Amino acid sequence: MFQKEREIITRTPYTDSFDFDEIREFITGASKNLFISHRFKKSDKILVQPRGGFPTYDKVFELYGEFIDAGVDVLPLTIDSNTRLNDYEMAKKMLALSEETDENMLNGYPLVNQGYRVTRKMVSHYDTPISLRHGTPDARLLIEVALASGIFEIEGGPITYLLPYSKNFPLDKAFLYWKYVERICADYSTLNEPINRESFGPLSATLQPPAIVIVIQLLEMLLSLEEGVKSFSVSFSQTGSLSQDIVSANVIKKMARKYAEKIGCGDADIHLVYHQWMGAFPRDKEFSDSLINTSTVIASMVRADKMITKTRDEAFGIPTPQVNAAAVRNTQYTLNMLRGIPTITDTEEEENLSEMVDDIMEAIFNDPADTLWRQVFNSIKNGIIDIPFSPHIINNGEAITVRDKNYNIRFYERGNVPISDRCLAFERSKVDLCGKSLVEHIIEDIGIML
Amino acid sequence: MRVVTGVVGNDIHVVANRLIEISLKERGFEVFNLGVNTYLEEFIDAVIETDADLLLISSLNGEAEGWSRDLLFLKSRFDLDGVLFAIGGNLSVGEASSEEIVPKYKAYGYDLVFHQVDLNEGLDSIEEALKAGV
Numbered sequence: 001m002f003q004k005e006r007e008i009i010t011r012t013p014y015t016d017s018f019d020f021d022e023i024r025e026f027i028t029g030a031s032k033n034l035f036i037s038h039r040f041k042k043s044d045k046i047l048v049q050p051r052g053g054f055p056t057y058d059k060v061f062e063l064y065g066e067f068i069d070a071g072v073d074v075l076p077l078t079i080d081s082n083t084r085l086n087d088y089e090m091a092k093k094m095l096a097l098s099e100e101t102d103e104n105m106l107n108g109y110p111l112v113n114q115g116y117r118v119t120r121k122m123v124s125h126y127d128t129p130i131s132l133r134h135g136t137p138d139a140r141l142l143i144e145v146a147l148a149s150g151i152f153e154i155e156g157g158p159i160t161y162l163l164p165y166s167k168n169f170p171l172d173k174a175f176l177y178w179k180y181v182e183r184i185c186a187d188y189s190t191l192n193e194p195i196n197r198e199s200f201g202p203l204s205a206t207l208q209p210p211a212i213v214i215v216i217q218l219l220e221m222l223l224s225l226e227e228g229v230k231s232f233s234v235s236f237s238q239t240g241s242l243s244q245d246i247v248s249a250n251v252i253k254k255m256a257r258k259y260a261e262k263i264g265c266g267d268a269d270i271h272l273v274y275h276q277w278m279g280a281f282p283r284d285k286e287f288s289d290s291l292i293n294t295s296t297v298i299a300s301m302v303r304a305d306k307m308i309t310k311t312r313d314e315a316f317g318i319p320t321p322q323v324n325a326a327a328v329r330n331t332q333y334t335l336n337m338l339r340g341i342p343t344i345t346d347t348e349e350e351e352n353l354s355e356m357v358d359d360i361m362e363a364i365f366n367d368p369a370d371t372l373w374r375q376v377f378n379s380i381k382n383g384i385i386d387i388p389f390s391p392h393i394i395n396n397g398e399a400i401t402v403r404d405k406n407y408n409i410r411f412y413e414r415g416n417v418p419i420s421d422r423c424l425a426f427e428r429s430k431v432d433l434c435g436k437s438l439v440e441h442i443i444e445d446i447g448i449m450l
Numbered sequence: 451m452r453v454v455t456g457v458v459g460n461d462i463h464v465v466a467n468r469l470i471e472i473s474l475k476e477r478g479f480e481v482f483n484l485g486v487n488t489y490l491e492e493f494i495d496a497v498i499e500t501d502a503d504l505l506l507i508s509s510l511n512g513e514a515e516g517w518s519r520d521l522l523f524l525k526s527r528f529d530l531d532g533v534l535f536a537i538g539g540n541l542s543v544g545e546a547s548s549e550e551i552v553p554k555y556k557a558y559g560y561d562l563v564f565h566q567v568d569l570n571e572g573l574d575s576i577e578e579a580l581k582a583g584v
Contacts, residue, residue: 167462167487206465391464391486400472439473439569446465 002183009140009180014088016115023148026120028191035193036074036129036153037231040271040305043073046335047306049131050328052321053078055098055106057118064126066325071332074306075126077151079134079142080108084165086138088112107318108134112141116148123150131155131198137162137174143181147188153196153233154185157220159376160200163390171380171394175373179227186228194231197224198273201236205278206389206446207401207409210239210248211356211419215385217252218259218361219376225265226372232268233306237275238295240448241407247349249274249302255357274304281314282450288312289330291449296331300338307331352426356419360384363418383416402438403445404430412438451580453504454496456484459513466539470508473573479504490517494524497533504534504580512543514555521559534579538564538572 003020010018032038039047050067053076054060064075082091091110098105111119111132123130131153132146139161143154158178162169185195199220201213217234224232234256239245249272256270276295281288289312299307311327313319319327363384367375379385383396390397398415410427411419419427433441453474457467464486471483482500484492497505507514514537521535537560541551548565555563562579564572 167485204464389464389468391462393485397468397471397483437473437570438476439469442469442472 005180006144006184010144012088012141014092015112015141015145016117018144018148023116024188024191026150027147027188030150030152030192031124031127032193033127034123034129034150034152035196036131036306037196037269038193039073039129040196040231040269045073046299046304047073048309048328048331048335049074049076049306050309050311050324051076051078051133052319052324053080053108053133055080055095055104055108055110057114057122059104060109061122061125063321063324064122064128066321067328068126068128070325070329072128072325072328074153075128075130076133077111077130077146078108079132079136080106080110081135082106083108083110083112083142084134084136086136086141111145111149116145119145119149119151129153135161135165137166137169138177140177140180143184147184147195152193153198154181155198155200156181157197157199158223158373159216159220159380159385160203163380163387163392163395164200164202164204165391167391168393171392172377175223175377178223179373182224182227182229185224186230189228189230194269195229196231196233196271197229198233199235201234201273202275202278203387204389204391205237207403207442208237208239208388209399209401209409209411210236210244210251210353211360211411212385212387212399212417214248214252214255214353214357215360215364216387218255218357219364219372221256221270222259222263222265223373223376225260225268226263230268231271233271233273235273235275237278238298239407239409240277240279240403241409242294242298242301243344243346243349243406244408245274245298246302246344247346247353249304250345250350251353251357255354259361271305272302273306273308274299274302275308276310277449278310280447280450281310283315285312287449288314292327292331293334296334297338297341300335300341301344303343352423356423359418359420359423384418386415386417400438400442402431402433402441403448405432407448409445451479451504452482452500452502453479453506454482454484454493454500454502455506455508456488456493457486458488458490458493458507458509459517460487461509461511461513462486463508463510466508466510469569470506473569474506477573477577490520490524494528494530497530498528502533504536504576506576507537509537509539509541512540514539514541515543518555518558518560525559534562534576535560536562536564536572536576538567538569541565
């Protein structure tokens with residue numbers, strides 16, 4: 001039945017014809033170096049991964065060459081926005097134009113149109129793990145092509161790739177489409193090393209409360225593990241407060257383990273990914289360098305397994321391959337100085353955050369729906385999960401967060417998010433608006449790195 | 451006072467939209483926020499459905515102009531007397547002065563036009579206009 005569905009999904013004139021037997025054979029015999037799950041097991045350093053993707057094969061090939069020379073650990077493949085919206089016809093046109101004119105008419109690599117046979121050549125050539133970065137609510141075909149190409153890390157999920165990106169794509173459909181993705185990742189994971197799934201913790205990257213980020217990371221992890229995925233990365237992005245990053249990391253690691261065991265999936269490997277600052281970047285490139293270095297120090301302090309880099313040109317648009325590769329080289333240089341950096345704990349803050357996460361998780365599990373995805377769906381609809389600054393109509397949008405004087409992100413209004421009165425009082429006790437209006441305060445809080 | 455607000459056209463500037471919503475609530479409005487990527491027809495429908503006193507459209511990427519040309523036509527089809535129409539944000543694609551932009555948008559059918567005006571100043575003017583019953 002499932003195979004029938006896969007044949008229907010992959011039968012399209014926009015990509016090459018699928019030979020499932022050949023693909024299984026390829027994955028079974030694929031080089032271990034292509035699997036980030038394998039790399040995680042063998043490496044004792046933080047893996048460094050940039051972002052990047054271009055429309056044409058040649059430009060991606062060149063970009064990867066730059067990254068390899070800079071000492072990259074994991075290569076990215078960022079997908080263009082037409083493909084993300086399943087508009088393969090437009091992607092095809094723009095790819096043709098990009099090839100004719102040598103200008104980039106797409107903001108990423110149109111993997112479906114390029115097809116797996118061509119892409120696999122590049123993947124095999126560099127023999128380095130590749131991480132798929134997209135933002136697609138219906139990624140069924142895209143992931144089929146990615147896995148057939150030898151791309152064995154798949155980012156995203158039904159919540160994290162929908163609520164920050166879309167106004168009205170139906171959330172229930174996103175859950176079902178991602179269930180398909182989890183199932184093929186689980187299926188292929190039995191052939192060789194496991195396929196790694198990664199969630200996207202930055203969300204809308206604007207004053208995201210760690211409790212909400214962690215809950216969503218846990219839920220996407222559980223939705224993935226319950227389908228049989230064996231290797232999963234939870235993630236979050238730099239909050240703007242060093243201490244809050246450390247508290248978040250300690251809590252998310254503990255909670256990921258706890259909830260995986262709770263559903264009987266304690267055998268899965270769970271990793272932590274740290275995103276360098278995802279908010280608005282300064283226009284001063286020296287400041288950007290300083291910010292990126294600080295991010296690298298924090299990634300070391302939180303013992304991340306992988307870090308995703310930014311560049312000094314972030315405020316100005318898509319960086320050149322050279323600038324992008326320079327960021328990788330500098331990050332590796334900084335990391336090298338940070339071996340054995342001591343860990344820190346903050347018991348009071350960690351207890352407060354853990355309590356908020358547990359309370360929200362309990363409310364979700366108490367929803368009367370019969371499956372986890374329906375419980376999560378209902379919990380988003382009724383505001384138990386509420387993402388500040390989500391454009392999606394289903395998001396409740398009542399929770400309001402502000403920074404305290406140390407730049408920790410705190411709940412100011414909880415909306416329907418079921419954190420206890422005690423936790424809310426603790427959060428609010430840290431906040432002082434200093435006589436400013438709430439909105440003035442929020443505008444400053446968003447722009448702290450400018 | 452009831453207000454319908456949102457971002458017009460294919461514009462996904464959610465942060466500004468959310469800040470406008472919070473500011474309006476702080477000022478005691480009952481807010482119906484249609485969010486980003488909203489068509490002009492949807493705004494008019496919402497004004498009628500909610501019996502709003504104010505329509506406040508925002509725009510950041512200069513898309514408002516293309517979308518505002520039908521406003522007078524839409525207004526003529528319904529009885530919208532007594533509804534204050536306001537628009538604010540960055541209302542041109544390139545550089546343009548308020549002297550140029552404001553008359554243009556008033557001709558489209560807006561009562562109040564704020565081009566690159568501070569949010570709180572703009573909302574103060576709107577409240578004054580509502581009090582005066584314009």
